[in-house]
Amino acid sequence: MKRANVWSWVIVFIGLVYFFLPLVATFLFSMRAELGHLGFSAYRYVFSDPGFASNFGYSLRWAVLTIIASLLLVVPTVYWVHLRVPHLRPVVEFLSLFPFVVPAVVLAFGLIKTYCCPPFALKVSPALLIAAYVILSLPYMFRSVDAGLRAIDVRTLTEAAQSLGAGWITVLFRVIFPNLRVAILSGVFLTFAIVIGEFTFASLFAWPAFGPYMVLMGQSRAYEPAALSVVSFILTWASIGVIQWVGRGAPGGAQVAGVR
Amino acid sequence: MAYLDLIDISKDFSGGRAQGTTVAVKDFNLSIERGELVSFLGPSGCGKTTTLRMVAGFETPSRGAIKLNGEDISRRPPNQRHVGMVFQAYALFPNMTVADNIGFGLRIAKKPKEEMRNRVDEMLGLIRMPELGDRYPYQLSGGQQQRVALARALAVQPAVLLLDEPLSALDAKIRVELRSEIRRIQQQLGITTIYVTHDQEEALSISDRVVVMNAGMTEQVGKPFEIYNYPATSFVASFVGTLNQLRCTVADAEKGKLAYDSQQFTTSSPVRGARGATVTVMLRPEELRFGAQEGENSLTGKVETVTFLGAIVRIRVNMGTALVIVDALNERTLKLPEVGQTQTVSFPPHACWVMTEA
Numbered sequence: 001m002k003r004a005n006v007w008s009w010v011i012v013f014i015g016l017v018y019f020f021l022p023l024v025a026t027f028l029f030s031m032r033a034e035l036g037h038l039g040f041s042a043y044r045y046v047f048s049d050p051g052f053a054s055n056f057g058y059s060l061r062w063a064v065l066t067i068i069a070s071l072l073l074v075v076p077t078v079y080w081v082h083l084r085v086p087h088l089r090p091v092v093e094f095l096s097l098f099p100f101v102v103p104a105v106v107l108a109f110g111l112i113k114t115y116c117c118p119p120f121a122l123k124v125s126p127a128l129l130i131a132a133y134v135i136l137s138l139p140y141m142f143r144s145v146d147a148g149l150r151a152i153d154v155r156t157l158t159e160a161a162q163s164l165g166a167g168w169i170t171v172l173f174r175v176i177f178p179n180l181r182v183a184i185l186s187g188v189f190l191t192f193a194i195v196i197g198e199f200t201f202a203s204l205f206a207w208p209a210f211g212p213y214m215v216l217m218g219q220s221r222a223y224e225p226a227a228l229s230v231v232s233f234i235l236t237w238a239s240i241g242v243i244q245w246v247g248r249g250a251p252g253g254a255q256v257a258g259v260r
Numbered sequence: 261m262a263y264l265d266l267i268d269i270s271k272d273f274s275g276g277r278a279q280g281t282t283v284a285v286k287d288f289n290l291s292i293e294r295g296e297l298v299s300f301l302g303p304s305g306c307g308k309t310t311t312l313r314m315v316a317g318f319e320t321p322s323r324g325a326i327k328l329n330g331e332d333i334s335r336r337p338p339n340q341r342h343v344g345m346v347f348q349a350y351a352l353f354p355n356m357t358v359a360d361n362i363g364f365g366l367r368i369a370k371k372p373k374e375e376m377r378n379r380v381d382e383m384l385g386l387i388r389m390p391e392l393g394d395r396y397p398y399q400l401s402g403g404q405q406q407r408v409a410l411a412r413a414l415a416v417q418p419a420v421l422l423l424d425e426p427l428s429a430l431d432a433k434i435r436v437e438l439r440s441e442i443r444r445i446q447q448q449l450g451i452t453t454i455y456v457t458h459d460q461e462e463a464l465s466i467s468d469r470v471v472v473m474n475a476g477m478t479e480q481v482g483k484p485f486e487i488y489n490y491p492a493t494s495f496v497a498s499f500v501g502t503l504n505q506l507r508c509t510v511a512d513a514e515k516g517k518l519a520y521d522s523q524q525f526t527t528s529s530p531v532r533g534a535r536g537a538t539v540t541v542m543l544r545p546e547e548l549r550f551g552a553q554e555g556e557n558s559l560t561g562k563v564e565t566v567t568f569l570g571a572i573v574r575i576r577v578n579m580g581t582a583l584v585i586v587d588a589l590n591e592r593t594l595k596l597p598e599v600g601q602t603q604t605v606s607f608p609p610h611a612c613w614v615m616t617e618a
Binding site for chain 1: 316317318337338339340341342343344345347349351352353354355364365368369409412413416422
């Protein structure tokens with residue numbers, strides 16, 4: 001084996017250890033709830049706690065609503081930007097990065113202050129939480145959809161469909177969306193992963209969710225928060241697995257011209 | 261009134277405050293008869309694709325009207341024009357099979373399933389790919405993809421077929437094959453077609469008429485033979501085919517006598533200008549021959565390069581102030597001149613013409 005190859009493997013090994021060691025440690029810690037031997041009692045406790053199912057159910061609901069709102073906002077917007085105003089793409093991209101620039105706490109207080117009283121009294125409904133999650137997931141959803149649209153020749157495909165008699169709705173649902181399937185799914189599952197574990201917004205807006213539940217659990221129990229962390233990792237990985245599995249069957253991918 | 265009329269159409273693009281307005285097409289007029297194949301030929305940026313896109317409905321004319329069968333369609337959305345289009349980038353829907361691509365327009369038009377299936381089969385037969393209906397676009401070669409794109413555009417029986425540089429992305433051999441195929445299908449179906457290209461050979465070989473465009477305007481409209489042999493402007497003359505341009509002086513305008521350096525020759529083309537005035541004389545390389553010929557003009561120069569191009573041999577002769585290109589048809593018995601040799605080049609008086617605008 002060449003010396004360069006050996007070093008590559010050493011670097012990969014160090015990376016894997018750095019990534020997996022804390023996970024293994026967390027998992028082993030979560031198994032030590034029973035004195036003297038390893039067992040799943042922390043997991044049993046977590047799954048039997050009514051708070052787990054209800055809080056996870058709430059987060060699931062917020063995630064689904066966020067995904068729907070995000071898709072309705074981001075996909076047509078990014079499609080329109082690609083098709084009609086491509087020169088505005090950097091502006092939209094910059095706007096999508098706001099959650100990285102503005103801390104979640106600042107954003108939460110800003111939203112509460114703006115929408116606490118009429119005419120925008122949204123605080124009493126989950127709409128504000130969903131709106132905040134849409135903003136939070138914007139960089140991921142935007143980038144996924146944007147990358148998908150950049151991989152296909154949106155303008156030519158749209159024009160080809162139009163010349164065959166298709167209206168805007170048909171173009172979107174029969175031509176653009178099917179070719180963005182993998183990109184949209186990436187955005188969907190990233191959004192899902194973010195919303196499921198989110199703490200700041202849910203806590204400050206005082207809505208039940210999985211994030212605040214995990215923190216609460218950490219304040220009163222020792223091994224169960226570790227079990228919850230492992231469960232949330234498994235859920236995230238399962239989501240990524242679904243992306244891979246669904247994307248596997250996408251025919252043609254993004255090719256518009258030329259021979260593969 | 262013709263089948264398709266483009267009446268005084270212009271297209272301006274606003275480039276923002278800094279760049280002002282760009283005129284892409286200016287006062288374009290053209291009448292196309294039913295079943296005709298007309299090519300728009302010109303260099304990049306001459307407005308040919310913009311004009312085509314206005315017919316398709318992807319651009320709206322800033323001024324003028326587009327009439328199809330007497331009906332003004334200038335402001336009609338593209339999906340209601342019943343105009344089929346084939347793109348340079350094929351634009352097949354990657355998520356659909358070949359058959360689904362071809363049937364897409366029929367599905368939009370809500371045709372019965374049986375009719376749709378028959379039409380798709382008919383189209384697959386027309387493009388000679390009856391076995392490939394189940395393939396996806398990525399499983400096809402570039403040439404096959406463009407055939408499918410053509411079949412897809414034709415399946416809906418459009419009123420006009422528009423082809424936007426459909427062969428540009430293909431290699432030379434496939435290009436030649438496919439252009440004959442396009443012409444065959446167009447003639448078989450008798451469909452009115454506009455073909456945009458920057459390739460003069462393509463335009464001249466398949467068109468009923470050619471529109472040569474430059475800087476957003478029409479330079480000349482005519483049959484391929486007329487465009488090549490009787491160019492109306494110096495742009496057409498130099499853009500279509502290879503051309504020798506000689507700066508000459510008028511020796512005797514009435515008798516058509518001209519002088520190049522100290523050598524005199526005659527043209528049968530009308531000459532305007534007083535004695536001593538400068539004019540530009542055009543000569544096609546294939547009209548020139550080596551050696552003095554009786555009753556023909558002759559000029560002498562030194563052979564600079566000899567290039568073998570297969571069917572022809574291109575020889576560049578230094579005539580002092582200009583390099584003159586001579587194209588000799590390749591034959592096994594052809595005697596090629598040596599580089600550096602002094603040679604006489606002859607041509608008949610009718611082969612050279614003087615540009616009016618020069």
